[in-house]
Amino acid sequence: MRLKTKLFGSTYAFRDVKEVLAKANEEKSGDQLLGIAAGSVSERIAAKVVLSGLTLEELRKNPVIPYEEDEVTRVIDDFVNESIYREIKNWTVGSFREYILDHKTMGADILRISKGLTGEMVAAVAKLMSNMDLVYGASKIRVTGKANYEIGKAGTLSFRLQPNHPTDSIDGILASMMEGLSYGCGDAIIGINPVEDTVENTKRIMESIHQFMVKWKIPTQTCVLSHLSTQMQALQGGAPVSVFFQSVAGTEDANKAFGIDQELIDEAFQLIQRYGTAPGPNLMYFETGQGSEMSLNTDHGADEMTLEARTYGFAKRYRPFMVNNVSGFIGPETLFDGKQILRANLEDHFMGKLTGLPMGMAPCYTNHVNTDQNDQETATMLLAMAGANYYMGVPVGDDVMLSYQDTSYHDDATLRELLNLKPAEEFFQWQVTIGIMDERGRLTERAGDASLFLK
Structure with missing residues (x-):
């Protein structure tokens, strides 16, 4: 050698x-x-x-x-x-x-x-x-995932509707959901990051968003991003769950810091297959990002990009429905500025696809990093050219619970129009039926009117 x-x-x-x-x-x-x-x-x-x-x-x-x-x-x-x-x-x-x-x-x-x-x-x-x-x-490689239906097909671009709320108010979550849905967002999944990570609160949110989905016959998936063990207890307690979520990393030590290991994820994988509401076969949702290992002092002297690639290799074992990369989420100690975040985004998307994963992206940033909205939008457009399966959908791009910047409902609609893409087929047909999109996949004059869900 x-x-x-x-x-x-x-x-x-x-x-x-x-x-x-x-x-x-x-x-x-x-x-x-x-x-x-x-x-x-x-x-x-x-x-x-x-x-x-x-x-x-x-x-x-x-x-x-x-x-x-x-x-x-x-x-x-x-x-x-x-x-x-x-x-x-x-x-x-x-x-x-x-x-x-x-x-x-x-x-x-x-x-x-x-x-x-x-x-x-x-x-x-x-x-x-x-x-x-x-x-x-990355543009050559297409990997899809199927929970209730398939996302990532050619000609489509999907979005996770992220209606977080700083106090976990159900009314606040539902109001944000209505707005996002009215802009054509939510075909990848409706996923809420809860403030309070308890079984009771997780069940409450799971049941509320599932009931709304059933009432309006929305063809999508739902998820509450509590710790995996909390979600498992909620599911065992009868809560309706489409897919399980968990952040994962590229070293055993980092995963232990997250409170997980192979044994726990193996158990969760079997549990969601047996009791989840979606037919699958892809029923896991993982979140990753460069720098998590070094921020936890669990890097073993390895560089953050290589450890991120190892994260994807670990995740592949569980045939996930979606993998979301959030490399800009930690801060300048891992990625200092917009140039470094852009590069990491492109690396991670490519590496995830090369590993065989259905990759979505969150070209996000925190307000203490030397970057701005223009850097983020550049990354978003390049990743769309590269064939990312989905992005986040956050009200005005500003998550009021997690306090970071991400793609907005308006960004989502713009990307679809720029690249002539539509939502996942089942969700698209539902949007046409309720009058938010036309047959070309463009938003109608009714789009953005969340009050239609109050009628």
């Missing part, structure tokens, strides 16, 4: 694969805080040169956290399709990049290869790509 190269008269040598992966990463404040980032542009380029010559086999044999020490590493490695892996193990990372970007390579070809990959392989090839490469590579 060659871990050094000569560049512009200087020799650059790296200790191991973990260091090569870290120093080949584009500039990220989280890696800099850990002291693992490249010290110069030249060192970053040298690391990319070395990385391009490593084989996929060398990456599998050298995970950033050893198999014996980490549950995430074991889940990913044990899930590898050995027959496909043997076909590609001698590929270099550079040749893998060329394979993905070759115009003759189709999305189905890439998805087949994905069964033989680990997180380190996925991260490595993404580190060698430009922003346009990441958009182009």
Whole structure:
């Protein structure tokens, strides 16, 4: 395994694969805080040169956290399709990049290869790509998910309706739901982040949004984003649940900090299949984002992008309905500004798809980061070109409970019009029936009038 190269008269040598992966990463404040980032542009380029010559086999044999020490590493490695892996193990990372970007390579070809990959392989090839490469590579890959119906099909763009409320007021949640639905939002899922994470409150919200969905015959899915264990108890207590939600990470330690492990998610996976209200087969909803491990001091000295790719490898075990990336949610200690957030968004969307996941995106940011709405909208449009399955739908783009900025109901409608896309078919037909959309998928004059749900 060659871990050094000569560049512009200087020799650059790296200790191991973990260091090569870290120093080949584009500039990220989280890696800099850990002291693992490249010290110069030249060192970053040298690391990319070395990385391009490593084989996929060398990456599998050298995970950033050893198999014996980490549950995430074991889940990913044990899930590898050995027959496909043997076909590609001698590929270099550079040749893998060329394979993905070759115009003759189709999305189905890439998805087949994905069964033989680990997180380190996925991260490595993404580190060698430009922003346009990441958009182009991701645009080839289409992964759908089906709970009550299928989202992510060609010609569609879906949205999670996120009617959060700072006091968990049911009237407030329902009012926000009505507004979002009146703008064509909510075909991916109606998902509420509760303030109070208790079984009783979770059941109360679950029952309220489910009753509204049934009353208006809305063809969608519902979810309350309490901790997974809380949702499990609510479901066992008779609450109507379409899919289970949980944040996941790329190390065993980080998942433990979230209060989860493989055993708990395995149990939840079986529970939702047996008692959930949606037929599936995809009944899990995961949320991820670069930097969560370093913010919890559970990174093991690995870079945040590689750990994010490992997160997707862990999530793949559960065949999720949707995966939502929120890399801009933590703050400047992980991604300092709009440029870093944009890059992370494109990396994460591509890496998730390359892993074989149905990726949605939340190109979000907090108000203490050096970014703004224009940066966010640029990321949103690029990710739409790359084929993201869905985005968030937040009133005026400002979540009053979580205190961060995300895509608004108006952004959602604009993206569909820009790219000539429609909601998921079942939801679209319902929108036409109640007069919010026309047959072209454009909003009618009735759109935005939430009072129609009060009649």
